[in-house]
Amino acid sequence: MTVSDIQVVQSEGTNAEGYHEFSLGEFTFRRDEFFVYIGWPTGNHIMSADAFLRALQRDVAWDFFYGVVNFDGVFGTVNHYGTVDIFAGRYNESYRKAELDYSENVETPQIRETFKAVLADWTNATFDPFASPHETGAAFGIKNGENISAVTRRRVAANRMVAVPGDEQIRSDASGFPVNRMFRDVDQSEPVIEVEPGYEGEVAAFSLFAYLSRSDVTWNPSVVSACKDSLFCPTTEEYILPIIHGNDRVEWFLQLSDQITWEVEDRDTGAVRSRVVMKAGDICAMPADIRHQGYSPKRSMLLVWENNSGDIPDLIASGKSPTYPIEF
Amino acid sequence: MGVLGSPAAGGGVERASYTTKFGSLESFDKGGVELVNDDARHYAFSNVFDVASRSKPWEKVAVGKNMEYVLEVVRAEGISEWRTAAHDEFAVCLDGEVTLDLVKLDSSPLAEGSEGSVAIDGEPVGPRMGRVYLKRGHQALLPAGAAYRFTATVTGVMLIQTIAGPDTQFRWAQICQTV
Numbered sequence: 001m002t003v004s005d006i007q008v009v010q011s012e013g014t015n016a017e018g019y020h021e022f023s024l025g026e027f028t029f030r031r032d033e034f035f036v037y038i039g040w041p042t043g044n045h046i047m048s049a050d051a052f053l054r055a056l057q058r059d060v061a062w063d064f065f066y067g068v069v070n071f072d073g074v075f076g077t078v079n080h081y082g083t084v085d086i087f088a089g090r091y092n093e094s095y096r097k098a099e100l101d102y103s104e105n106v107e108t109p110q111i112r113e114t115f116k117a118v119l120a121d122w123t124n125a126t127f128d129p130f131a132s133p134h135e136t137g138a139a140f141g142i143k144n145g146e147n148i149s150a151v152t153r154r155r156v157a158a159n160r161m162v163a164v165p166g167d168e169q170i171r172s173d174a175s176g177f178p179v180n181r182m183f184r185d186v187d188q189s190e191p192v193i194e195v196e197p198g199y200e201g202e203v204a205a206f207s208l209f210a211y212l213s214r215s216d217v218t219w220n221p222s223v224v225s226a227c228k229d230s231l232f233c234p235t236t237e238e239y240i241l242p243i244i245h246g247n248d249r250v251e252w253f254l255q256l257s258d259q260i261t262w263e264v265e266d267r268d269t270g271a272v273r274s275r276v277v278m279k280a281g282d283i284c285a286m287p288a289d290i291r292h293q294g295y296s297p298k299r300s301m302l303l304v305w306e307n308n309s310g311d312i313p314d315l316i317a318s319g320k321s322p323t324y325p326i327e328f
Numbered sequence: 329m330g331v332l333g334s335p336a337a338g339g340g341v342e343r344a345s346y347t348t349k350f351g352s353l354e355s356f357d358k359g360g361v362e363l364v365n366d367d368a369r370h371y372a373f374s375n376v377f378d379v380a381s382r383s384k385p386w387e388k389v390a391v392g393k394n395m396e397y398v399l400e401v402v403r404a405e406g407i408s409e410w411r412t413a414a415h416d417e418f419a420v421c422l423d424g425e426v427t428l429d430l431v432k433l434d435s436s437p438l439a440e441g442s443e444g445s446v447a448i449d450g451e452p453v454g455p456r457m458g459r460v461y462l463k464r465g466h467q468a469l470l471p472a473g474a475a476y477r478f479t480a481t482v483t484g485v486m487l488i489q490t491i492a493g494p495d496t497q498f499r500w501a502q503i504c505q506t507v
């Protein structure tokens with residue numbers, strides 16, 4: 001399927017608030033001043049437009065990420081890396097028991113283009129879904145312009161490492177990435193490098209902390225270095241992770257600065273499992289059978305560490321690999 | 329709290345300035361897992377500065393593991409041995425100041441495709457590639473096929489992104505929250 005084959009299904013005209021309505025398979029989507037309304041054959045759901053657009057932005061930017069992206073306790077997506085399940089109530093015990101849960105499998109390009117169209121149409125000029133609440137205006141109100149540059153930011157992903165010639169480059173004032181207001185005290189000096197002729201492509205280093213202090217987005221893990229399938233995906237966090245992430249593999253967090261509190265629930269039922277408080281230097285695993293949502297009271301630096309191997313979801317799902325990383 | 333800042337874009341009033349809190353060997357706070365219905369060991373919760381404060385210089389202590397991949401914490405103190413790997417590795421200086429020397433090995437002791445790093449006996453043979461001066465927050469490439477050596481000019485802590493090798497130390501019960 002190429003992008004030009006894809007028909008995004010949307011209303012011809014706009015509703016009274018100025019927004020288009022969309023559908024994907026049997027799911028329907030519409031918004032008004034405050035809310036987003038999601039419908040499917042066995043039910044419907046209402047979400048704050050602010051929370052919905054923040055979650056949708058991550059789902060689109062991460063191309064459906066690893067495993068489950070819960071927009072809240074009812075609605076979300078599951079990535080099968082080529083296709084995506086779009087679901088309602090699937091990871092909600094009450095919906096499951098009442099047999100009101102519903103799920104459809106769609107080709108990735110179809111959901112990608114549909115979600116991109118919704119995000120572009122429903123994000124007003126005043127709102128940046130990637131920004132902390134202090135850094136952006138409201139998501140609410142009737143249709144009021146658009147913010148295409150904010151919702152189509154290029155996803156940063158280093159092949160080898162940031163600052164290696166030909167790879168992703170460091171951020172600077174000149175490249176449009178000023179130091180964030182909450183990281184003004186972060187040292188901006190870059191490592192001193194002495195390279196012998198001929199080794200310019202291999203002797204490389206950069207300031208990870210300065211790089212992160214200049215991130216213009218929150219809750220957006222992006223690759224800075226890759227050791228085969230081992231990916232360093234650091235990110236800067238402020239306010240609340242807009243999704244509840246249910247991974248299909250173990251992932252690890254290393255808190256580089258400040259503090260995040262994680263609420264951890266059972267991935268399938270939502271039952272509370274634990275609360276994890278992480279301070280600078282703390283490192284811990286998120287098991288593969290939980291879902292997590294983080295709270296960061298000050299903008300903080302978090303190193304998310306992922307294993308990108310395509311074999312893992314089956315190993316975990318089939319029980320060949322445990323859902324936790326370490327045997328003591 | 330300092331003088332109140334001006335209203336932010338969102339309308340809330342922010343502080344005039346913020347202090348970013350990093351950890352160090354000298355000063356770190358640990359959080360932890362507060363259990364409701366789970367086993368603490370599933371989270372393998374530790375703290376890199378806590379681990380390094382109890383490590384011998386240059387020991388490679390695993391603080392994260394995902395299949396074959398590991399994150400190692402290294403207490404950087406004095407001069408390390410020379411090491412090499414057949415794949416790229418990465419080092420992040422989390423505290424202190426460390427000089428990295430790189431030499432392109434004429435012949436690697438490792439087969440292509442082998443995983444993890446090994447120590448090199450004596451001095452590496454091959455041309456000098458360069459030197460990198462790392463301070464807190466700096467990350468360096470340890471390129472495949474190169475020999476590397478660290479010299480800590482100020483005692484510190486390094487994080488190594490690599491694959492488990494013969495010298496990776498696993499001591500989860502000593503470093504992690506277990507209950």
Ligand SMILES: [Fe+2]
Pocket residue numbers: 245247251292
């Ligand atoms: Fe996650």
